[in-house]
Amino acid sequence: MLAMVSTTTATIQYLRSRRFTRADPAIAFGPRSIAIDLSLPQRAVFNVDGRQLEFGSPEPRIVISGIEPVSMIEIERAGEGVSIALHEQDLADMADQMRVSKSAMDASLITGPDPVMWAIAVHLRSALLAQVGLTSLARDRLVHLLFHHLLARFHNGKPRERGDGGLERRRAGRLVDHIDANLTGEMTIAELASVAALSPFHFLRSFKASFGMTPHKYVTARRMDRARRDLAAGDTVATVARRYGIVERRHFEDLYLRHFGRAADVEFPKLP
Numbered sequence: 001m002l003a004m005v006s007t008t009t010a011t012i013q014y015l016r017s018r019r020f021t022r023a024d025p026a027i028a029f030g031p032r033s034i035a036i037d038l039s040l041p042q043r044a045v046f047n048v049d050g051r052q053l054e055f056g057s058p059e060p061r062i063v064i065s066g067i068e069p070v071s072m073i074e075i076e077r078a079g080e081g082v083s084i085a086l087h088e089q090d091l092a093d094m095a096d097q098m099r100v101s102k103s104a105m106d107a108s109l110i111t112g113p114d115p116v117m118w119a120i121a122v123h124l125r126s127a128l129l130a131q132v133g134l135t136s137l138a139r140d141r142l143v144h145l146l147f148h149h150l151l152a153r154f155h156n157g158k159p160r161e162r163g164d165g166g167l168e169r170r171r172a173g174r175l176v177d178h179i180d181a182n183l184t185g186e187m188t189i190a191e192l193a194s195v196a197a198l199s200p201f202h203f204l205r206s207f208k209a210s211f212g213m214t215p216h217k218y219v220t221a222r223r224m225d226r227a228r229r230d231l232a233a234g235d236t237v238a239t240v241a242r243r244y245g246i247v248e249r250r251h252f253e254d255l256y257l258r259h260f261g262r263a264a265d266v267e268f269p270k271l272p
Contacts (some may be wrong), residue, residue: 003128007136009090010143014128016080024103032105034150035063036071036121039079040232047071048108059113064150066108082121082128086147088144094147098157109154115176119145119211120133122221122259129261142212149210166210171196175207183223184243224259227252
């Protein structure tokens with residue numbers, strides 16, 4: 001399955017692949033792009049700058065292509081992800097604005113999960129699969145937020161102009177750890193704001209500036225992602241729904257299908 005949109009600043013693709021081996025055609029990620037894995041954890045083999053690298057990470061990966069494309073040549077089960085390529089001049093302008101040499105991005109990199117990139121990819125996936133409406137302006141903002149985060153995290157980029165009010169990295173990391181540790185419990189804005197050491201008003205504004213979505217949408221997305229793993233491990237729908245505080249099974253199914261859309265890889269048993 002493939003969905004794609006091209007804007008004046010970027011090309012965004014949703015990719016879904018069956019299991020394949022080195023005897024099958026590879027999946028190539030173009031130069032200067034970011035590919036964010038949204039699959040269940042699995043083993044995969046990549047061709048990076050002429051080297052074959054095998055990853056058995058327990059978490060999904062992020063592929064950042066440098067001047068040469070990166071190819072995925074083997075994957076042990078069906079997978080999905082979102083690939084974003086910022087147009088060359090826009091990338092050069094952003095690198096300059098972040099005080100990063102464009103040549104610093106020549107080397108490719110495969111890294112573990114990143115909560116900001118994951119959140120943006122989830123939002124873009126929903127838009128590409130027509131699960132949510134997204135204006136061109138909102139889509140471009142998410143793409144620029146993604147590459148801004150990339151340059152700041154991996155290349156120590158610092159904007160020449162005053163920031164947009166997003167969360168500082170350590171504060172965001174503390175908050176993400178708290179959310180992931182409490183997905184089966186109740187969380188409030190006041191609680192999350194306290195973890196971030198901000199007022200609720202400042203927290204709400206800063207969270208969306210960093211993650212591209214509200215705290216409620218982010219927590220729901222994390223719960224659905226964890227629920228997908230639980231279902232794949234053999235837990236029943238009713239058990240998983242209760243685990244994440246959803247009393248009505250039908251409501252859980254609606255949330256799950258709305259979150260994953262056509263990417264949903266489960267068929268729910270029919271209700272009586």
